[in-house]
Amino acid sequence: MPEEIIKNVFRIPVPLAGNPLKLLNSYVIKGEDKSLIIDTGFKHPDCRDALINGLRELKIDIEKTDILLTHLHSDHSGLAPELAMPGRKVYISRAEIPWMFGESRTARWKEDNVKIVRSGFPMEVIRAHLTKAPSRDMSPDPNFSDYSPVDNGDVFSYGGYELEAVATPGHTPEHMCFWVESEKLMFTGDHVLFDITPNITLWNEVEDSLGDYLESLKKIDKYDVRLALPGHRETGDFHARIAKLLAHHDERLEECLQVVREKPGSTVFEVAGKMKWNIRCSSWEDFPIGQKWFAVGECHSHLRHLEKLGRVHCDYSGELFRYTAI
Ligand SMILES: [Zn+2]
Structure with a gap:
């Protein structure tokens, strides 16, 4: 059931079956000559039905609708290729286009697998996970390549509003938020979420994803945002949330450092196993593999x-990355 947020701006809740995030907030801006969908959901029948039914209720003509993606993650981008009608645009940040399709995507996924092995993840666990990695199965059609690049500062006009792209790298290599100055409104994608902490992993080809993320938080803190529209769950106090996220990562960095101090030469997997995680499991061993995957990535970005x-030194010379406090 779509919800009107302000005139011509709607939220369609898109169910993410089996995913702890539960729902994606797909935002729709209805215009007279053309409309816009911001983020789509997985390439999955449940997502497709929810989005198509929502658009139908809003009497939005998909033939006259463009798609704007905040970032490459498949819960945001998965459906885009099949929703894009001939002649319409699918926008995503320029740097993330190679992650979206074909050989360039496959090569990046392979690099990720190498990195996760070098993090100390047991090989048999990885193999089991990769045969049924849902985020990859529900990714955008690998044969669709017709993406239009978005750069920081680009402006999009729909439904009487102007949306300005604000590059916020961190959660993904070139995540984008979209700022509507006239309404003091920002679409925050997964850069700022309110009742869950956005996952920050270490991306290949990115030097310091967490460093980027913290800088991007400080960057958007300067905007006079009165209404933040996040990619998942509810909204909240924007500036208070940014302060909380910054403090959270400070604490996590200290925790990480403490673990490395106690055992010099730790692998990422070992450090992750000793950190505290907000998940209902009695021990690290009991973590579902998907959660371990996220935890190791998150830990790696902090290391x-x-x-x-x-503050730490990493020995890259062996098969595994090994961290020691300085
Ligand atoms: Zn995401």
Whole structure:
């Protein structure tokens, strides 16, 4: 059931079956000559039905609708290729286009697999996970390549509003938020979420994803945002949330450092196993594999940031990355 947020701006809740995020907020801006969908849901029948039914209720003509993606993650981008009608645009940040399709995407996924092995993940666990990695199965059609690039500062006009792209790298290599100055409104994608902490992993080809993320939080804190529209769950106090997210990562960095101090030469997997995670499991061993995957990525981004800050040293010479406090 679509909800009108302000005139011509709607939220369609899109169910994410089996995913702890539960729902994606797909936002729709209805215009007279053309409309816009911001983020789509997975390439999955449940997402497709929810979005198509929502558009029908809003009497939006899909033939006259463009798609704008905040970032590459498949819960935001999965359906875009099949929703895009001939002649319409699918926008995503320029740097993320190679992650979306074909050989360039496959090569990046392979690099990710190498990185996760070098993090200390047991090989048999990885193999089991990769045969049924849902985020990859529900990714956008690999044969669709007709993406239009978005750069920081680009402006999009729909439904009487102007949306300005604000590059906020961190959660993904070149995540974008969209700022509507006239309404003091920002579509925050997964950069700022209110009742869950956005996952920050270490991306290949990115030096310091967590460092980027923290800078991007400080960057958007300067905008006079009165209404933040996040990619998942509810909205909240924008500036208070940014302060909380910054403090959260400070604490996590300290925790990470403490674990490395206690056992010099730890792998990422070992450090992640000793950190505290907000998940209903009695031990690290009991974590579902998908959650371990996220935890190791999150831990890796913190270790890399500590390395950049000169607080830990990473030995890259062996098969596994090994961290020691300086
Ligand atoms: Zn995301």
